[in-house]
Amino acid sequence: MTPELGQIALILALLLALAQGVLPLIGAWRGNRALMAVARPAAAGQAVFVAIAFGILVWAFLHFDFSLRYVADNSNLALPWYYRIAAVWGAHEGSLLLWILILNVWTVALAAFSQKLPEVFASRVLAVMGLVAVGFLAFIIFTSDPFGRLLPMPGDGADLNPVLQDPGMTFHPPVLYTGYVGFSVAFAFAIAGLLGGEMEQAWVRWARPWTNVAWAFLTLGIVAGSWWAYAELGWGGWWFWDPVENASFMPWLVGLALIHAQAVTEKRGSLRAWTILLSIFAFSLSLLGTFLVRSGVLTSVHAFASDPRRGIFILAFLTIVVGGSLLLYALRAPKVAGGKAFQLLSRETVLLIGNLMFTVAAAMVLLGTLFPLIGDALNMGRISVGPPYFGFLFPLLMLPVILLMPFGPFLRWGHGDTAAMKSLLLRVAIAAAACAIIAAFFVHGQIKAMVGVATGVWITVGVLLYAYKRWRDAPRGRRYPAEMAGMLLAHFGMAVFVAGVLLSESLSVSSDVRMAPGQSKNIGGYDLRFDGVQRTTGPNWHADQGVISVTRNGSQVTMMRPQKRTYAEDRVQTESAVDAGFTRDLYVALGEPMDASNIQGAWSLRLYYKPFIRWIWGGGVLMMLGGFVCATDRRFRIKRGVEETVDGSELLAQESRA
Amino acid sequence: MSRLVPFFGFLALVALFAFGIWWNTEHDQSAIPSPLLNKPAPAFNLPKLYEPAQTVSKADLLGKPYLLNVFASWCIECGVEHPVLEAEGPSLGVVLVGYNYKDAPADAKRWLAQHGNPYNLLIADESGQTAIDFGVYGAPESFLVDARGVIRYKHIGPLTPDVVSQKLKPAIAAMLKEAK
Numbered sequence A: 001m002t003p004e005l006g007q008i009a010l011i012l013a014l015l016l017a018l019a020q021g022v023l024p025l026i027g028a029w030r031g032n033r034a035l036m037a038v039a040r041p042a043a044a045g046q047a048v049f050v051a052i053a054f055g056i057l058v059w060a061f062l063h064f065d066f067s068l069r070y071v072a073d074n075s076n077l078a079l080p081w082y083y084r085i086a087a088v089w090g091a092h093e094g095s096l097l098l099w100i101l102i103l104n105v106w107t108v109a110l111a112a113f114s115q116k117l118p119e120v121f122a123s124r125v126l127a128v129m130g131l132v133a134v135g136f137l138a139f140i141i142f143t144s145d146p147f148g149r150l151l152p153m154p155g156d157g158a159d160l161n162p163v164l165q166d167p168g169m170t171f172h173p174p175v176l177y178t179g180y181v182g183f184s185v186a187f188a189f190a191i192a193g194l195l196g197g198e199m200e201q202a203w204v205r206w207a208r209p210w211t212n213v214a215w216a217f218l219t220l221g222i223v224a225g226s227w228w229a230y231a232e233l234g235w236g237g238w239w240f241w242d243p244v245e246n247a248s249f250m251p252w253l254v255g256l257a258l259i260h261a262q263a264v265t266e267k268r269g270s271l272r273a274w275t276i277l278l279s280i281f282a283f284s285l286s287l288l289g290t291f292l293v294r295s296g297v298l299t300s301v302h303a304f305a306s307d308p309r310r311g312i313f314i315l316a317f318l319t320i321v322v323g324g325s326l327l328l329y330a331l332r333a334p335k336v337a338g339g340k341a342f343q344l345l346s347r348e349t350v351l352l353i354g355n356l357m358f359t360v361a362a363a364m365v366l367l368g369t370l371f372p373l374i375g376d377a378l379n380m381g382r383i384s385v386g387p388p389y390f391g392f393l394f395p396l397l398m399l400p401v402i403l404l405m406p407f408g409p410f411l412r413w414g415h416g417d418t419a420a421m422k423s424l425l426l427r428v429a430i431a432a433a434a435c436a437i438i439a440a441f442f443v444h445g446q447i448k449a450m451v452g453v454a455t456g457v458w459i460t461v462g463v464l465l466y467a468y469k470r471w472r473d474a475p476r477g478r479r480y481p482a483e484m485a486g487m488l489l490a491h492f493g494m495a496v497f498v499a500g501v502l503l504s505e506s507l508s509v510s511s512d513v514r515m516a517p518g519q520s521k522n523i524g525g526y527d528l529r530f531d532g533v534q535r536t537t538g539p540n541w542h543a544d545q546g547v548i549s550v551t552r553n554g555s556q557v558t559m560m561r562p563q564k565r566t567y568a569e570d571r572v573q574t575e576s577a578v579d580a581g582f583t584r585d586l587y588v589a590l591g592e593p594m595d596a597s598n599i600q601g602a603w604s605l606r607l608y609y610k611p612f613i614r615w616i617w618g619g620g621v622l623m624m625l626g627g628f629v630c631a632t633d634r635r636f637r638i639k640r641g642v643e644e645t646v647d648g649s650e651l652l653a654q655e656s657r658a
Numbered sequence B: 001m002s003r004l005v006p007f008f009g010f011l012a013l014v015a016l017f018a019f020g021i022w023w024n025t026e027h028d029q030s031a032i033p034s035p036l037l038n039k040p041a042p043a044f045n046l047p048k049l050y051e052p053a054q055t056v057s058k059a060d061l062l063g064k065p066y067l068l069n070v071f072a073s074w075c076i077e078c079g080v081e082h083p084v085l086e087a088e089g090p091s092l093g094v095v096l097v098g099y100n101y102k103d104a105p106a107d108a109k110r111w112l113a114q115h116g117n118p119y120n121l122l123i124a125d126e127s128g129q130t131a132i133d134f135g136v137y138g139a140p141e142s143f144l145v146d147a148r149g150v151i152r153y154k155h156i157g158p159l160t161p162d163v164v165s166q167k168l169k170p171a172i173a174a175m176l177k178e179a180k
Helices: A001-032 A037-060 A069-074 A079-091 A091-111 A118-145 A167-196 A203-230 A243-266 A272-295 A308-332 A347-377 A386-404 A416-444 A449-474 A481-508 A616-630 A647-656 B001-027 B075-089 B105-115 B128-133 B160-177
Strands: A510-516 A520-523 A528-535 A542-552 A555-560 A561-566 A572-575 A577-579 A584-591 A603-611 B044-047 B054-055 B066-071 B096-100 B121-125 B139-146 B150-155
Touching: A001 A037, A001 A118, A037 A069, A037 A079, A037 A091, A037 B160, A069 A091, A079 A091, A079 A167, A079 A555, A091 A118, A091 A167, A091 A561, A118 A308, A167 A203, A167 A243, A167 A272, A167 A542, A203 A243, A203 A272, A243 A272, A243 A347, A272 A308, A272 B001, A308 A416, A308 B001, A347 A386, A347 A555, A347 B001, A386 A449, A416 A449, A416 A528, A449 A481, A449 B121, A481 A603, A510 A520, A520 A603, A520 B001, A528 A603, A542 A577, A542 A584, A542 B001, A542 B075, A555 A577, A555 A584, B066 B075, B075 B160, B105 B121, B139 B160, B150 B160
Parallel strands: B066 B096, B096 B121
Antiparallel strands: A510 A603, A520 A528, A528 A542, A542 A555, A542 A561, A561 A572, A577 A584, A584 A603, B044 B054, B066 B139, B139 B150
16 A cells, blocks of 8 residues: 555645646745745745655665565565665666756755745746646656555565665765755756846856855765776776766766856856856756667667667657757847956966866767667668777867866956966976876886876976965955865866876776686785685675685785675676775775686786876765865845845955965 | 756766667676587596596587586576476477586586486586686586587577577577578
């Protein structure tokens, strides 16, 4: 009986979402305050019902209710409780329910923090959120019901895909979705701005912290996904340009552009139409990602089971949401290029170049991702362009961004100072070149590694010099407002990330070896001795576990235990052993036994020595922190009486930032 | 006018996606063309399931058309397919070869004892090495091989009564007609 309550809760949530999406819009149009006031209670009620539905599904998993098809397909009696909770979002239906739950969390937060906004504007924003919820609730109810029954009820279920049985996977999807869905807020602000038609750009300032938080969550989600692929897939790679990865990367790139465009629009009034367009694009790409992953038009290592009905539904939804918004944009976007003028050498120019590069990169990724589909359409057959295409074009597009990064903060709005830029260029260039030359001795002249060091130093010195300038020039207490501290942190994260990528790619050593117990192999200065394979068991798997003892110059470093696990239905999953370190990772994946009947004998093993690979995720985490820190800036707290666009305190803030 | 550019760009994307959905419904994913189609089947030499001392090679099977059916005891869809093979197997007019894939022989024998054995001949590929040569994605899969050892038809996923009557049987008929 309880699962049917879940269905009813979803239907009630859909009705409330309809009320939230339609009535306040009419109210804002007609000036009817009663209708506008529907938005907040409807949003709260919808969130309660969605939470009930989600709770019922969790409960069904925890209590092994195999009469639910979704539960029976994705869990079994042996699955530990924490993976039974993760199994809720382990497949299509439940992950959609998580999507809508997170959308509701964002909406409720927006309802709570928008009380000081002008009423008409706030009700429009909440209505747009409601309309997005209508689409997704209808999608769940009509095509992807997680509460479908299975008769007769099986005694035990199948299993959660073993690939997903990993701690990283329990929190990767919720964090990633929080990022995806978070862009709906910036989208709702932009649409409300277009609907209102106000020439003012006050909404951009209100949208900024939301965008930053959404982007920070998306960053964390991508980092977690990359880490999971590294630890779980056993290939030792951290990014594969897989369609599903690209689906999360495109909104990230556009979100990155949006964060910077919003800063320009808020402070200088320029790029208004561009900011609106990016707000629409960022959320559209989130929806597009959902479409690509779930419609089955592209094949991917982790695509969901496809069903053409679902594909058609999302495509229709996508067409209405994105097509509608772009049409609205064409009709209502600000016609005059407003804002303060700027010269060629100015902070605006640098940010604009960065913006273009991020957007073009996102378009490039989209094109590469859709290439197999385009191939079909032009009757050329399914062709994938794959990593060679991305690996060539992406660094090329990011090069100008990296080169300009140290200068952005130093440049003034409107017009820059040529002499100051020249002296800055001299300093960062000397520092980068000097460090690259020193590094050359340690990396044996590997060009790519030297470029990695130079790039990291280039950006870092820029960040440090700017931090020092603030320390020297600005009065105590005003030196590092949160917005600026976040920017510096995120830029430093980029330095760490790029250095990590280039160093690990150029200096990694990998070796596929056949090892008998007792044999050793030297890799990256470490001696890895294979001590044989034993049988071991876990809660719902049994495994062959290799033991590798790692020594360096004769002294013991660590013991590594890679596993080859077998789950229910004979699904085999490798668990690589990783010895993580600040300057290097050791990574061992267990291959196959040379003789299948004798696991005590020799095995094939894959050994990796990966220097600085941890910096890749470390850089990502720093970027995420930067996003969160930015969002806490005091200037973003909404005061009552929002008319003060450029008042005294604002001018002061601008000056101190210049 | 330039403000409509994003909108029209998006419409082009929608058209592409609509095409993608149509393509996927028209072109069954299980009908991925096998590079081996109309090519000679790969050479193999595998032990019989019940007499592991004896092996069966590709050469041994030449001269008579056969349907090579990849199955395993751990494969749930094989259980779905099994009654169809039991019912339709004898009327197909070709030798039905069971290809036991990545399976422990004891499990396979138990499974056959429980569900029945429709096969004329059973071979075991415990390591799955030979299956790689056949391009096997998973179980179940079926390969129709003619008397000269050429693969004439391939089906991925369980054989259903519809597949048997609409695809497999016409393929067999065409093959036998050509042979005459």
